[in-house]
Amino acid sequence: MAFRPLPRALNSALSGAHPVTRSFLGQRAGLATAVPPVTQDATSSNGPTAMVFMNMGGPSTTDEVEAFLSRLFADGDLIPLGRLQPYLGPLISKRRTPKIQKQYAEIGGGSPIRKWSEYQCTEMCKLLDKINPESAPHKPYVAFRYADPLTEEMYTKLLDDGFGRGRGGRAVAFTQYPQYSCSTTGSSLNELWKWRNRLEGKRANGDMDPTGTVQWSVIDRWPTHPGLVEAFAKNIEAQLATYPEEKRSSAVLLFSAHSLPMSVVNRGDPYPAEVAATVHAVMQRLNFSNPYRLCWQSQVGPSAWLGAQTSDTVQEYVKRGHTDIVLVPIAFTSDHIETLYELDLEVMEDAGHLPGVKRAESMNGNPVFIEALADIAKTHLRKDEKCSMQMTLRCQGCRSERCLEQKKFFAGEQGASLVL
Numbered sequence: 001m002a003f004r005p006l007p008r009a010l011n012s013a014l015s016g017a018h019p020v021t022r023s024f025l026g027q028r029a030g031l032a033t034a035v036p037p038v039t040q041d042a043t044s045s046n047g048p049t050a051m052v053f054m055n056m057g058g059p060s061t062t063d064e065v066e067a068f069l070s071r072l073f074a075d076g077d078l079i080p081l082g083r084l085q086p087y088l089g090p091l092i093s094k095r096r097t098p099k100i101q102k103q104y105a106e107i108g109g110g111s112p113i114r115k116w117s118e119y120q121c122t123e124m125c126k127l128l129d130k131i132n133p134e135s136a137p138h139k140p141y142v143a144f145r146y147a148d149p150l151t152e153e154m155y156t157k158l159l160d161d162g163f164g165r166g167r168g169g170r171a172v173a174f175t176q177y178p179q180y181s182c183s184t185t186g187s188s189l190n191e192l193w194k195w196r197n198r199l200e201g202k203r204a205n206g207d208m209d210p211t212g213t214v215q216w217s218v219i220d221r222w223p224t225h226p227g228l229v230e231a232f233a234k235n236i237e238a239q240l241a242t243y244p245e246e247k248r249s250s251a252v253l254l255f256s257a258h259s260l261p262m263s264v265v266n267r268g269d270p271y272p273a274e275v276a277a278t279v280h281a282v283m284q285r286l287n288f289s290n291p292y293r294l295c296w297q298s299q300v301g302p303s304a305w306l307g308a309q310t311s312d313t314v315q316e317y318v319k320r321g322h323t324d325i326v327l328v329p330i331a332f333t334s335d336h337i338e339t340l341y342e343l344d345l346e347v348m349e350d351a352g353h354l355p356g357v358k359r360a361e362s363m364n365g366n367p368v369f370i371e372a373l374a375d376i377a378k379t380h381l382r383k384d385e386k387c388s389m390q391m392t393l394r395c396q397g398c399r400s401e402r403c404l405e406q407k408k409f410f411a412g413e414q415g416a417s418l419v420l
Contacts, residue, residue, distance in 0.1 A: 049135040050158055050171035050214070051128070051377060053121045054151075054188040057144025058111025058336050062101045064147060069093035069100060071146040077187035079300060080263060092301075100337075107340040114149075116334035116364050117142045117176065120373065123365075127374040128381075135170070135381050143173075143192065151191045155199055158214065164200055166212035173218045173410075174377065176333050178228055179257075179278060180221040181271035182395060183264055186403065189218065193406040218387040218410050219380050223274040224281040227372020232278075232330065233285040234368060235360040239326050240290070242358065251324040251356070252291050252317060254310070255279045257331035258338060259296035262304040268395035272306060275331055282330070294330070297347075298338055310343070314351045324356035333369070335362045386412040392419050 059068040073079055073089035081088045104110055118140070125138035132138075139161065143154035163169035173192055177184040200213045222228060240248050257275045265272060279294050297310040314325060327347065329339050339362055351357045363369040392411050394403060408416040 046135045046170070048137045048139055048162075048169065049381065050139045050141055050161075050163055050169065051121060051125055052141040052143050052154060052158075052171055052173050052192075053117050053176050054143050054173055054185070054192070055113065055117055055145070055176040055333075056184065056188075057117075057147030058113045059104060059147055060110040060114055062104050062109060064110070065101045065104060066093065066097045068147045069097055075145070075187055077190060078183045080261060103337060103341045106345065107337065111147075111336045112340075113334055113336040114142065114144070114147070117144075119365060120176075120334070120363075120370060123370045124373040124377065127370065128377055131374060132378045132381055138377075143188070145188050145191060151188070152195045152199075155192075155195045159199065164212065164214040168212045169214055171214045171216050172377065172380065173216060174373075175218075175220055177331070178221065178225075178333065179223045179271050179274035179331055180390070181260065181264075182267075182269050182398070182403065183260060183271070185220055186406075189220075189410060190402055190406050192216075193409055196409075216410060217380065217385065218391065219376060220387050220391040221274060222376050223278045225372055225376055227368060227375055229278070229281045229285050231363060231366050231369040231372060232282045232328065232360075235362075235366070236282070236286065236326060236328060239358055239360045243324060243356070247324050247356075249289060250291070251326055252293070252322050253283075253326050253328055254313060254317075255282075255292065255294045255328045255330040256297050256310040256343065257294070257329075258298045259305045259307070259309070262306060265306055267397035270390070270395075278330055282328075290326075297342055311347050311350045314347055314357065318351055318354065318357070323354050325351075325358070327357070327359040329359070329362055333363045335364060386410060386415055389415075389418070394419065 056072075057068070059065045070090060070093045073081075073093045074085065076085050079089075121140035121142060125140045128138040129136040141154050141158060142149055143151045145151070149157075158171065159165055163171060173189065175185040175188065177188075180186070196214070196216070200210055202210065236253065240251060243251055255275075260269060260271055276294060279292070283292055293313065295308050295310045295313040296306050299305040299307075299309060310327070314327075317325060327343050329343065332339060339359070343359055348357060387410050392407060392415050394407065398404075404419065407419040411419050
């Protein structure tokens with residue numbers, strides 16, 4: 001099914017970095033909002049449209065930690081353990097469960113990532129209904145890779161809400177990893193492709209070619225979108241404003257992102273370059289006002305990972321006399337264990353709890369960020385494309401047939417020939 005291009009005559013409220021009025025987004029910034037289900041007869045000219053936020057997810061309670069870790073260590077896209085993955089994964093997750101449960105207990109008993117993901121997606125859909133009514137109503141969904149709601153749960157709900165099953169309908173897989181990696185966005189798309197085949201493919205339809213299936217497109221990366229850059233810059237400026245004026249410009253900005261195994265980096269994964277692009281765009285917006293560095297966190301296991309590590313970097317700079325440091329979580333779109341525990345507790349403790357070592361706020365309910373999400377989605381819906389051209393290019397060292405077939409599926413008939 002070809003997507004019909006939407007009219008371009010509307011006066012877009014989202015042209016530019018963040019000019020949308022925020023009056024209707026200034027509500028309570030902590031709660032996810034329940035939305036009634038959208039049915040297939042509640043349509044505009046091209047609607048309804050399912051907007052599916054993809055992310056890693058996190059356990060909402062300490063009781064969910066073991067299942068979360070089991071799924072995480074079973075995923076060779078994220079943590080490659082080789083042929084022994086089915087055996088090593090469960091052993092590592094079981095051994096790490098008590099330690100990780102204690103960490104989640106220290107940040108309130110669970111991860112807030114589901115709350116924030118649902119909130120962000122819901123608010124974005126409300127805004128999309130206003131600025132892109134041709135594809136309205138926009139129905140918010142969240143699909144986590146390792147925690148509830150899992151991809152299969154999301155897909156089943158999508159079908160129950162009136163998409164697919166002979167009725168067609170459009171859905172957009174919107175990665176919430178701004179910078180693309182095979183370990184994150186790639187893994188989430190592999191999972192989505194798997195469940196699409198199981199629930200709507202030939203296997204689910206008695207080996208018959210399925211018709212009326214959900215028509216997917218993908219927003220696969222957005223590392224330098226002006227709204228994302230503006231949201232990061234404003235959070236950094238707010239934290240810099242807490243320093244005495246004479247110290248403000250000398251504070252070190254330390255951008256921190258989740259690390260990757262060097263085996264993934266050396267295969268050609270684009271993530272390090274895209275994270276660096278985000279950092280450069282943010283610093284450009286800040287007029288390079290402060291010294292800055294990019295570092296990496298959350299290394300797991302004995303194999304070589306991308307460095308330098310965030311905690312080591314903070315400790316080293318403190319030893320050199322740089323005691324005013326602003327940590328900036330540059331690859332995360334909301335608070336979770338990596339910000340609330342690793343940065344706020346572990347890194348701060350390693351730095352000796354110096355008052356000058358601080359952290360910029362995460363995106364969470366930031367209205368500038370939500371406006372950016374809506375602008376990205378609106379542009380995608382109007383461009384009538386299945387995915388970015390960059391997604392059709394596999395990593396130089398990729399040998400995964402699953403990755404190849406997944407990319408061909410999401411690229412569609414016109415783009416599949418580019419996937420080699």
